[in-house]
Amino acid sequence: AQSVTQPDIHITVSEGASLELRCNYSYGATPYLFWYVQSPGQGLQLLLKYFSGDTLVQGIKGFEAEFKRSQSSFNLRKPSVHWSDAAEYFCAVGDSNYQLIWGAGTKLIIKP
Amino acid sequence: NAGVMQNPRHLVRRRGQEARLRCSPMKGHSHVYWYRQLPEEGLKFMVYLQKENIIDESGMPKERFSAEFPKEGPSILRIQQVVRGDSAAYFCASGPGNNEKLFFGSGTQLSVL
Numbered sequence: 001a002q003s004v005t006q007p008d009i010h011i012t013v014s015e016g017a018s019l020e021l022r023c024n025y026s027y028g029a030t031p032y033l034f035w036y037v038q039s040p041g042q043g044l045q046l047l048l049k050y051f052s053g054d055t056l057v058q059g060i061k062g063f064e065a066e067f068k069r070s071q072s073s074f075n076l077r078k079p080s081v082h083w084s085d086a087a088e089y090f091c092a093v094g095d096s097n098y099q100l101i102w103g104a105g106t107k108l109i110i111k112p
Numbered sequence: 113n114a115g116v117m118q119n120p121r122h123l124v125r126r127r128g129q130e131a132r133l134r135c136s137p138m139k140g141h142s143h144v145y146w147y148r149q150l151p152e153e154g155l156k157f158m159v160y161l162q163k164e165n166i167i168d169e170s171g172m173p174k175e176r177f178s179a180e181f182p183k184e185g186p187s188i189l190r191i192q193q194v195v196r197g198d199s200a201a202y203f204c205a206s207g208p209g210n211n212e213k214l215f216f217g218s219g220t221q222l223s224v225l
Contacts, residue, residue: 004154036216043116043216044203090154097211098145099168102154 002027004091006103013081014111021076021106023091031093033074034100035065039087047089050074061085086110114138116206117186118217126225131191131198133220137206143167144187145214146179149201161187194224 005024013019025031033050048059055067065076074091088107094100117136125131137144142163147155160168161181172179176194181187191198201221205214 038216041218043218044205045216046213092154097207097214098160098205099157099170100155102149102156104152104154 002093002101004093004101004103006089006091006106008106009104010107010109012109012111015083016080019076019078019081019085019108021089021091021108023074023076023103025072025074025091025093025101027072027093027101029095030069031095032097032100033065033067034092034094035059035063035074035076036090036092037061037087038090038105044090047076081108081110083110083112116204116215116217118202118204118220120220121218122221122223124223124225125194127195128193131194131222131224133189133191133202133204133222134186135189135204135206135217136186137204138215141206141208141215143207143209143212144181145205145207146187146189147203147205149203149219151200155203158189191222194222196224198222199224 003026035047036044038044047063048057050057050067057065063078088105090105091103092100119134144161146158149155157171159172159179176192178190201219203219205216207214
């Protein structure tokens, strides 16, 4: 069955520390891969996406993600988080831009 | 340029009532998508519409749910005879064309008492 797993429901990180949010998927073929962010009271915003090519993808706000086919993973990273990064992060996979399988989200909490 | 606007932000209905959720896409966008998020779950695709046409409704429940995107005005997601299991966050997204980047609204939280 197709699925996306974000194993961490909450993650707490100190401001300035590095961040890695995990995403594992189960899908028939290599899908399109997305990370979205939802800040409080806001809509979901696309951070980055992977369709093909270089497996290290750069996104907005200093985020990057690495596609690892052998591990069926697409983890999101940021070298140094800012308080404004506190939000909920969603990983999604699919074969179009809208028919996606979504993870349940990871809430990022930033400690001052 | 306003983003995708959804209203109301919160909607409370009693079992058996009708719920109408509205979505105004970003200016210039003619493609609208509806998703539902149940508690502790990821978003689930419901329906994809273009102006006056339903393109893909493979995620819509067969009964009680309908969606439209008229020539003028917002897209409407309509749920008739709501049940407690319909309680969820409903998100709308819009895009300028097929396979283009999606822009999401901040959602409508539906609570069924």
